[in-house]
Amino acid sequence: MTEIENHDPFAVFRREAERALSAALVEVGVDDTEIVLEKPPKGMGDLGFPCFPLAKILKMTPNKIAEDIASKITPNGTIDGVEAKGGYVNFHVRFDMLAKATISTALAARERFGSGPSKGVKVLLEHTSVNPTGPMHIGRARNPIIGDTLARIMRLAGYDVLTEFYVNDVGRQVATMTWGVKNLTIGDAPNGGKGDHRFVPYYREAHKKCEEDPKVLEEVNALLYKLEHGDPESVELNRKTSETVLEGMMESLRRINIRIDGFTWESRFVENGSVDKVISKLRQSEYCHESDGAQHLELESFGITGRDTKWVFTRSDGTSLYTTRDLAYHLDKFSRSDVAINVLGEDQKLGMQQLAAALNIIGSDRRPEIVFYAFVSLPEGRMSTRKGTVVTLDDLMDEAVDMAYEEVRKRRSDLPEERMREIARTVGLGALRYNIARIQAEKQIVFKWEEALNFEGSSAPFLQYAHARACSILKKADSKPGPASADACARKLVNHHERELLKLVAAFPMVIGECAETRRPHALAAFTQDLAAQFNQFYRYVPVLKAEGDVIEARLALVEAARWTLRNALDCLGIDAPEEM
RNA sequence: GGGCGCGUGGCCUAGCUGGAUAUGGCACUUGCCUCCUAAGCAAGCGGUCAAGGGUUCGAAUCCCUUCGCGCCCGCCA
Numbered sequence: 001m002t003e004i005e006n007h008d009p010f011a012v013f014r015r016e017a018e019r020a021l022s023a024a025l026v027e028v029g030v031d032d033t034e035i036v037l038e039k040p041p042k043g044m045g046d047l048g049f050p051c052f053p054l055a056k057i058l059k060m061t062p063n064k065i066a067e068d069i070a071s072k073i074t075p076n077g078t079i080d081g082v083e084a085k086g087g088y089v090n091f092h093v094r095f096d097m098l099a100k101a102t103i104s105t106a107l108a109a110r111e112r113f114g115s116g117p118s119k120g121v122k123v124l125l126e127h128t129s130v131n132p133t134g135p136m137h138i139g140r141a142r143n144p145i146i147g148d149t150l151a152r153i154m155r156l157a158g159y160d161v162l163t164e165f166y167v168n169d170v171g172r173q174v175a176t177m178t179w180g181v182k183n184l185t186i187g188d189a190p191n192g193g194k195g196d197h198r199f200v201p202y203y204r205e206a207h208k209k210c211e212e213d214p215k216v217l218e219e220v221n222a223l224l225y226k227l228e229h230g231d232p233e234s235v236e237l238n239r240k241t242s243e244t245v246l247e248g249m250m251e252s253l254r255r256i257n258i259r260i261d262g263f264t265w266e267s268r269f270v271e272n273g274s275v276d277k278v279i280s281k282l283r284q285s286e287y288c289h290e291s292d293g294a295q296h297l298e299l300e301s302f303g304i305t306g307r308d309t310k311w312v313f314t315r316s317d318g319t320s321l322y323t324t325r326d327l328a329y330h331l332d333k334f335s336r337s338d339v340a341i342n343v344l345g346e347d348q349k350l351g352m353q354q355l356a357a358a359l360n361i362i363g364s365d366r367r368p369e370i371v372f373y374a375f376v377s378l379p380e381g382r383m384s385t386r387k388g389t390v391v392t393l394d395d396l397m398d399e400a401v402d403m404a405y406e407e408v409r410k411r412r413s414d415l416p417e418e419r420m421r422e423i424a425r426t427v428g429l430g431a432l433r434y435n436i437a438r439i440q441a442e443k444q445i446v447f448k449w450e451e452a453l454n455f456e457g458s459s460a461p462f463l464q465y466a467h468a469r470a471c472s473i474l475k476k477a478d479s480k481p482g483p484a485s486a487d488a489c490a491r492k493l494v495n496h497h498e499r500e501l502l503k504l505v506a507a508f509p510m511v512i513g514e515c516a517e518t519r520r521p522h523a524l525a526a527f528t529q530d531l532a533a534q535f536n537q538f539y540r541y542v543p544v545l546k547a548e549g550d551v552i553e554a555r556l557a558l559v560e561a562a563r564w565t566l567r568n569a570l571d572c573l574g575i576d577a578p579e580e581m
Numbered sequence: 582g583g584g585c586g587c588g589u590g591g592c593c594u595a596g597c598u599g600g601a602u603a604u605g606g607c608a609c610u611u612g613c614c615u616c617c618u619a620a621g622c623a624a625g626c627g628g629u630c631a632a633g634g635g636u637u638c639g640a641a642u643c644c645c646u647u648c649g650c651g652c653c654c655g656c657c658a
Contacts, residue, residue: 041601050600055638062600062638086601131658171658294656306583306654315656322658346652349585374586374651382651407620427620439594442586444651451593451607458594458606461620473617526595529605540613540622559617581620 007115008509009101010093013078017047017091020079024072028065030054037091045083045090046503052087062087095499096490102506104486106561113561114512114568116158123159124337125151128253128260129166131173132245133203135196136252137390138447139376139383140345145436145574146373147343148258149521152572157516162337164262166329169242170270171322173203175224177245178238179216180206194394195248199241228270228319235267252393256429257574269328275320278328281362282313292316302357304350311354323351327358334366341369341519346442348372371519373441379448391447397429403453404428404461412581423581428453430460430575437573438525458529460575463566466532466539470563471579473544477556485557492554497538502558504531505565512572521573528569535562 018035025033033054040048051065058065066084073082073089080094106113127147130140147163155161168174180202187201209216226234250260269275279295282288287297293316300309313324333340344352349372356367377383383390405424412420435452439445455461474480493502504527511527544555567577 036598038600044601048601052600052639088601168658173658292656296656304584304654308654312656317656319656321656326658346586348653350653351658353585372586372652377651411618411620443594444587446593448593454607455620456607457620459620462606465618465620469618469621476617523595526605529595533605536621537623539617543617545617580618 007105007109007113007117008513009098009105010506010510012101013091013093013098014047016077016079017049020073020082021049021069021089024069027072028058028068030057040088040090044085044088045081046093047091049089049091050087051089093503095493095502098506099493099502100486100490102502103489103557103561104483106505106564107481107483107485107557110564111568111571113564114508114572115156116509116513116516118160119158121159121339122337123154123161123339123341124164124333125154125161125341125343126164126166126333127151127343129168130249131168131171132196132242132249133173133177134200134245135194136249136393137383138393138396139390141393141396142373142376142436142441142445143343143345144253144258145256145433146371146441146521148574149433149437149524149572150341150343150371150516150519152574153512153521153524154516156568156572157512159339159516162261164264164333165246165260167242167246167263167265168322169238169265170224170227170267170325172220172224174238174242175227176206176210176220177203178234178241179220179223181241182237183219194251195244195246196252197248197394199245225317225319227267230271239265239267252397255397256393256433257576264329264332266322266325266329269325269332270320274328274332275325278324278331278362279314279320282324282358285361287361293318297354297358297361299354299357302353302360304353304357306350311358313358323355323358326351327355327362330355330359330366330368331364333368334364339369340366341371343371343373346372346374369519371441374444376436376445376447379446396432396452399449400428400432400453401425402428404431404455407455408581415580423578426576426578427455427461427464427581430464430570431455432460433574434460434463434525438522438529440520440522460570460573461581463528463532463570464575464578464581466535467563467566467570467577468579468581469539470535470559470566473559474556474563475579476545477552479553479556481553481557481560485553488550488554489557492551493558495542497534497541498555498558501531501534501538501562504534505558505561508565508569524569524572528566528573531562531565531569535566538562 014037017037021035025031037047037049051062054065055062066087066089069089070082070084075081078094078097079091081092083090125147128144130136151161151163177199181199184202184205186205210220223234227238282297283295289296289298294312295314296310296312298309299311312321314320352370359367378389380389401424404427408420408424432452493499511524515521515524544559547555570577
């Protein structure tokens with residue numbers, strides 16, 4: 001067995017179908033068609049080959065072609081049957097072989113089930129990277145959830161993934177906050193002493209003073225200048241305030257199972273001279289222009305349109321701008337990775353287009369891959385700090401856990417208090433992550449409490465419940481299933497519910513691969529929902545512990561395989577899989 | 582004014598490299614706990630896939646136009 005087969009039981013069947021098809025296609029007189037296999041609607045087989053594109057070439061009806069092809073394929077290996085239907089050639093998998101391969105790999109691989117072979121590709125995945133000036137709100141929370149989920153999926157799929165947070169410690173916002181911390185005296189901040197909440201009043205007040213008092217603005221500008229020119233005292237103070245806020249934000253993220261591997265401080269690129277290098281390269285380009293001492297690139301010929309096609313990269317005082325430093329950062333990321341992925345809000349689209357043009361101009365052939373997401377708004381509209389309409393991630397998490405606790409108490413008051421709290425945390429925070437992860441990134445989300453805290457239907461608790469039920473069966477079983485049960489599965493799993501469940505388990509590695517390749521984590525949420533639903537049907541209609549003879553062994557093995565699949569899928573989604581709830 | 586994205590039953594959503602009866606959930610109606618956890622299962626209700634045109638044997642999917650929503654077009658980050 002090859003590495004791929006070892007991890008993806010369905011792939012063997014797919015390859016055999018492709019091989020059989022290409023042989024049959026040559027026989028009917030087609031030899032250079034790309035073979036695409038689809039998933040037929042249920043009940044029509046396991047893989048389908050559409051013959052419609054061939055109709056023109058062969059001057060026959062798709063139906064006739066499908067029949068011709070089907071008649072030329074003799075089922076063998078993992079192919080159990082081939083039939084022509086509605087212009088498709090449908091392949092049925094040989095269930096016993098699929099079952100054997102699936103169960104033996106799943107129960108041997110366990111927490112690695114679903115993994116693809118190591119790709120030897122270094123991925124640097126930058127996500128979150130918000131300004132360290134205050135607590136994260138739910139609009140921003142979409143970024144770490146998408147980023148972390150994608151990172152987990154890609155790791156399982158076989159990539160070497162490093163996640164990174166780019167800390168903006170030289171910008172105006174942070175400088176304003178630092179000025180406030182240094183010069184203002186303000187009473188206790190809300191939310192105790194948590195780092196990301198602590199300096200918010202200072203930032204607000206300093207910001208207000210900047211707008212009212214030109215002298216304050218001047219001081220902030222002076223601080224900004226000092227920061228950019230590496231004044232040790234200013235840099236130190238700035239770093240300390242940023243770190244404090246950052247630590248608070250990370251504390252919040254850890255609650256939803258998000259840990260970031262590395263932090264890169266923006267000031268580094270100013271200090272190590274790489275920004276200057278970028279600037280001098282840009283200045284040499286034919287696209288560079290100057291006005292009032294500030295320099296910009298004219299990017300119209302790069303397809304950038306709008307009111308202004310200028311891209312300014314130095315201020316008139318010679319200091320760099322965020323985007324200039326971002327350019328240096330990207331060169332740095334490219335030097336450390338094979339693939340650089342950014343998770344960014346859709347407001348960054350133009351900026352990234354400009355960045356790509358600038359990379360072109362300075363002669364880099366690398367580009368970041370970008371996953372853009374639309375913002376989360378409230379039913380009343382956009383979240384606004386000024387109007388006080390923001391919902392912070394901390395508030396949402398607290399509320400989710402509280403709501404979950406009420407539900408746990410309703411259902412499981414038999415459990416000790418501590419255990420109920422633990423389940424509430426798992427369920428509440430899981431529900432929150434799932435609710436954001438399940439939606440495709442480009443789609444706007446209108447935040448509604450009742451939806452975010454829904455614990456039924458398409459929600460994390462639904463998935464967790466299926467997992468808990470599987471655990472419950474296994475706990476009560478006399479024997480523990482292992483890879484050796486694969487033979488029993490091949491012989492004894494005969495009914496519809498068992499087979500459909502097994503097929504979903506078998507498809508898991510393929511799904512992980514697809515989600516990783518397309519960089520679309522939400523597709524995993526949909527799959528996991530299907531898997532849990534299928535498990536719940538199985539649970540309802542197929543008794544495991546009351547089965548007889550070696551049927552019990554087969555079913556236990558299937559439950560164990562489904563349990564690992566659920567667990568691993570939930571793990572990719574960053575959701576804890578409780579053993580009871 | 583220009584660019585990018587989104588628009589799928591009352592609400593949320595999958596499908597979007599064209600293909601077989603458009604996926605699930607919420608809500609609503611109705612059944613199912615002497616049987617491994619009812620955060621579950623089953624049945625029902627509900628769709629001109631924003632509108633119009635085009636390409637095609639075939640369009641939710643591709644192209645054009647229009648409408649609606651979001652985001653952007655700073656010597657901010």
